Amino acid sequence: MKTLRTQVKIQFVIILLLVFYLGWREFVEENHPSGVKEASMDMESVEREGLEKVGTTKLPNYQAFIVPTPDEALFAGEKIRLLEPDLRERFDREIHVNANWHSNTILMIKRSHRWMSRISEVLKENNIPDDFKYIVAIESNFEESAMSHKNAVGFWQLLEGTAEQYGLEVNDEVDERRDPIKSTVAACKYLQDAYDKFGSWTSVAASYNVGMRGLERRLDEQKVDSYFDVLLNDETARYMFRVLAAKAILEDPGLYGFNIAESERYSQPAFDTVKVEKTISDLVDFAHEHGITYKTLKRYNPWLRSDELTVKKNTYEILISKDPVEQYVVQKLD
Incomplete structure (x- = not known):
């Protein structure tokens, strides 16, 4: 109630x-x-x-970057006519992808500053046209430790068998595919062999993607003698035009809207070079003895895969950063 x-x-x-x-x-x-x-x-x-x-x-604030397509491009002294609709569209695709893929292209420009001049020197020493340095841009974006899903490694994305064929050491402790200079020397040997076979630097560049035998077989099957006349899988069909796009942007970044100051680009420090002729049982201690951390040691020597280095018959050169910011004083504990 x-x-x-x-x-x-x-x-x-x-x-x-x-x-x-x-x-x-x-x-x-x-x-x-x-x-x-x-x-x-x-x-x-x-x-x-x-x-x-x-x-x-x-x-x-958002504007897509539109790039006019030229009538011709130049690679390693060879003129590439871009009047055929197929060729124009293939170049058009790659230049627009890279001009508007801002994060990737900015990093490409910044990293290239660290290595391009040294790679040019090695190419010149081995009589390879300077334009082949742009292959590094599309293969690895100038990352020393880059690895593909097929286990191709380093600047030049070399497979283990190819690397060993051209004189590089690959084992549990050492992978010289990750050494920018040694891998460039090995790549030069491949490029020269390919030129001896094809007699055309653009075909050499294309073969770097599909292999010498692969490109030769497709040319023979379709009864043509030029990369630009042969029908290929999508990756290889894009390959040469990706190289041309990287070349265009890296030669003049500002033309494509990438105004990156010199101070904002990556650079290498000065190094001391330590020649190693005896086994190093502990690379952590080795790094500390030379005034740097193990992290810094591996940063500038990415070819070192282990925390030890066994010397049998080969000798090695290890780079020690002289940058004061990277110097390290080991704190000894009582």
Whole structure:
């Protein structure tokens, strides 16, 4: 009985509050007919202005970079005519991908500054055209430890068998595919062999993707003698044009909107070179003895795969950074 009376009282209070609210609303609308509507309109106006501000700050700042397609390109002294629709579209695709793939291309430009001049020197020493340095850009984006799903490794993405064929050491402790200079020397040997076979530097570059035998077989099957006349799988068909796009952007980054100051590009420190003729049982201790951390040691010597280095018949050269910021004093614990 008491519960029923309590519920009735609560319902009565709710009804009184509702009547009071409706009476207040009617009073406001009679005396200030535009008050509620104006408040509502003000809120809509604020929301609309906010949306407009978002729109005007975001949309005009995004502009896709449109690149005119030239009538011809040049690679290793060989002129490539881009008048055929297929060739124009293939170049057009790669230059636009790289010009608008900002994060990847910015890093490519920054990293290239660290190694391009040294790679050029090695190519020149081995009589290979300088334009082949752009293969490193598309193979590994100048990452020494890059690895593909096929286990190709390093700047030049060499498979283990190919690396050993051209004089590199690959084992549990050492992988010279990760050495930018030694791997470049090995790549030069391959490129010269390919040129001896094809007599065309553009065909040499294409064979770097599909292999000498692979390119030769496809040329023979289709009875043509040029990479630009043969039907290939998508990856190889894109390959030469990816090289040309990387060359165009790295030769003149500002032309494609990449205005990266010299100070913002990556650089190498000065090094001391330690010649290693005896086994090092602990590379951590070796690093500390030379005033750097193990991390810094591996950073500039990525070809070292283990924490020890066994010397049998080969000798090695280890780079020790002289950058004061990377010097390390070992704290000895009592």
